[in-house]
Amino acid sequence: MTAVRPQPRPGVLNIQAYVPGKSSAPGVAKVFKLSSNETPLGPSPQAVAAYNAVGAHLEDYPDGSASELREAIGQAFGLDPDRIACGAGSDDLLNLLARAYLADGDEAIHTTHGFLVYPIATLGTGAKPIVAAEKNYTADVDAMLAAVTKKTKLVFLANPNNPTGTYIPFDEIKRLHKGLPPSVLLVLDAAYAEYVQRNDYESGIELVATSENVVMCRTFSKIHGLAALRLGWMYGPAHVVDAVNRIRGPFNVNAAAIAAGIAAIKDVAHQERSREHNGRWLAWLTQEIGKLGLKVTPSVANFVLIHFPEAKGHTAKDADAFLTARGLILRQVGAYKLPDALRMSVGTEEANRLVVAALKEFLGRAA
Ligand SMILES: Cc1ncc(COP(=O)(O)O)c(C=O)c1O
Secondary structure, X not given: OOOOOOOOOOOHHHOOOOOXXXXXXXOOOOOEEXXXXXXXXXXXXXXXXXHHHHHHHOOOOOOXXXXXXXXXXXXXXXXXXXXXXXXXXXHHHHHHHHHHHOOXXXXXXXXXXXXXXXXHHHHHOOOEEEEEOOEOOEOOHHHHHHOOOOOEEEEEEEOOOOOOOOOOOHHHHHHHHHHOOOOOEEEEEOOOHHHOOOOOOOOOHHXXXXXXXXXXXXXXXXXXXXXHHOOEEEEOOHHHHHHHHHHOOOOOOOXXXXXXXXXXXXXXXXXXXXXXXXXXXXXXXXHHHHHOOOEEEOOOOXXXXXXXXXXXXXXXXXXXXXHHHOOEEOEEEHHHOEEEEEEEEOOOHHHHHHHHHHHHHHHHOOO
């Protein structure tokens, strides 16, 4: 007989806990971590200085409304700071949006290879994640719209998506929005927006500004290099920001994150350097890995998805073991329904060249 004990709400025990990218390779002295889409350039030196200065005042609570940070973000993007909310990473905001808008029996849509936090956040509320099929590793607006039912309350879309690196143009985003009932909240997760160099891309700002049911989430973890501090922000209609403010932790963003975030968003030159480095090496990696005979999904973000054959000795798992033994840590993406692929973050020149050389050696070996 099972003892009576507290039970989590329905859905919680169906969650497959998020497994972060590996960060070590046993027995290897020099490790290149290319498993979590972190920037190889690190944060702005000004952000590091601002972070260090906070150390003198650790006894003080942070500003619970992160006013100065919201103003700095507002200034950088030309947005009303009152329509911005900050979170402990954009993960925090994605979870808060789920908590604010989903309840038992509701449905939230995401795409086949969508970011794993979406089903986790959905199940945590007792709602049901609904998967809309992708086409060519890319979100398919028709499939997303076909998945809408009376129970749909939320649609999560990463644009560009992780781990595929693909995106859909703004016209398609607008078509998706147009096809959704006004009661459904469209969450545009633009964690990698800064890296996109395409004329038909828009992160979502314009749609948020002109509608009542769209939110855009952004992060300081990628181009700003502040992943360790956990900092993200969202821009939304006043009523959505109000709902999130009611349920978020009163001090959900810490003082060091606020200080570093303000400095980072102002250091445009550093962001530019990161964008330039990424553009150059993303193209190089796509081309060089392609030349080895491996398929690389065209990416507009700061990582590439590399597809491996099923042949024994040459699989994604074999490649992962081979690379890890050389201190090159990529990400297995089986949890994203991509068991035959590895995701590689764009790294330093040294790391990028080492991976291509190692893959060449790996493929040249007899199985
Ligand atoms: C698509 C997407 N959204 C959100 C996040 C979460 O970022 P944060 O570090 O701000 O929680 C990630 C992180 O990898 C991501 O890939």
